[in-house]
Amino acid sequence: MRHWLRSYGLLLRWNLLRLRTSLPFLFIIQTLLSVGIVLGFSFLVPRDDPVSVLYLATGAPTVALITVGMVMAPQMVAQQKFLGLFDYQRAMPVPRLAMLAADASVWVALAVPGMVAALLVAVVRFDLSLTVSPLVVPAALLVALVTVAVGYGIGYAAKPELAGMITNVIIIIALMFSPVNYPADRLPGWLAAVHQWLPFQYLAQAMRETLDVPASGVPVLPFAVLAAWAAAGLAVTYRLMTRRA
């Protein structure tokens, strides 16, 4: 365990040094993007419909996490592959999961300010009052973990050129064609059925129903589904990281 923590600390330090010039930039873009989604979508959805407003306000932090974990992270992995960083990392005597954790920490930390800013803007803009559950913290961490785990799986599995396109598709699906910023019943039946098997609606639900707890309490299903997605994403990523040609 000591070796694990030591490796994690050193790799995290390397990450912070490596990204220190781009982090402030990513940070600003990420926060603007998250706030921008709330403001932009508020022109699209009726502002006097409480359901629409709730979905939008709580969907924005979800989209913030999806952007970081499933778009920025795999793009950075692709870039690292391209730069040859992997050749160096693969030969390091460190636990593979410590390597993944050191990367994931940076991404989660990067997503938090955007997430909070988006939520605050939404609350002010729509004059919302939320019933926040303390479970929102583990929920946000789980959502972040799922997006990073799946994002890393994509980054490791796909060729660098392809990873960029896949992440573009993901962000369009998440923003426009997923029950994240609006309820699932607005989707055509077949697409709603597809989303039963994708993580997006559960990511949104875990955030939404811990930020504003429904009368029936915080549901278990999204957490179970997300745990399964996180496990699958981590397993695939771990497998790809330790694969020997």
Next chain:
Amino acid sequence: MSSAKGESVLLEIEDLVKVYRRGARANDGVSVRVDAGQVLGLLGHNGAGKTTLLNQVVGLVRPTSGTIRIDGRDPVADPAMARRMCSLQPQSQAPLNGITPRQAIEIMARIRGASRRRARRRADELIGALALEQWAGTVGEKLSGGVQRLTGFCMAAAEPGRVVMLDEPTNDVDPVRRKLLWAQVRALGAAGCAVVLVTHNVAEAERAVQRLVVLDKGRVMAQGTPSELRGDHADRLRLELVAADEPVARRLAEEFTGAEPAVVAGRRVAVPIEPDAATTALAWAQRERQAGRVDEFSVTPVSLEDVYIRLVGSETGASEESHDASLAA
């Protein structure tokens, strides 16, 4: 790091075969031993299987058959052990974006198990030894290829473990620092590491390595000390001329009689000569130069490079002429 030196075998590779899924036979029955304290040079064209060999030792590629032992232990069964025992400088440039050479060397040394103090001391030593002081605090994207390559070397050498593998460490490095680098490679050997070094620079490797292995198409074509590889040709010399133009080159080749027929490549003429014919050859070349038919000439010992090219053929392979040129040596 162990101080063991001399006879103990640290790295033992037996009949190693690696066939990639797409069918490429990258290693085909390779057997190599490296002792503690020894520097082994690995020569071969691009695609000869050198990098594949290193990657198998460090547990990144799984052999199809054959065995590898690092100090008696199996890196295929225990790749984490292999990564602890072996440090590797990959062929790709060190990823130094946003990070300075000093930071990269220190962090890598600590990741490889060095204490904070030792990491700092080793970084100081290596930066000093390779005359990198002026770039030690400059971030990677502003460094030249040579400085990046040297930093990559330091990252592998700071806390080297028992086996150090260097994949083309001299690429892009200026001649002065190449010399310093070779001295550090020898120092790793002197400290008891087994060093395996891939290079294309045969002439330089000759001075720094104890043994050489020549790989071609995944097979070991020859191995031994530099003088063993030079063998019968060790005493022979080679007269090389640059003629005024190609027709003159061909006429000169006909006029001069060496130990073997001369070879012409463009304006260049190469003739092997016996050592006792050197004075005559030089006098002849000097006369031809005064006559304006020869621009430059030199007499040199048969180099290991000549032997190497004779073993594996020229890089282009198809060029009959350059193949002959090497045979002429």
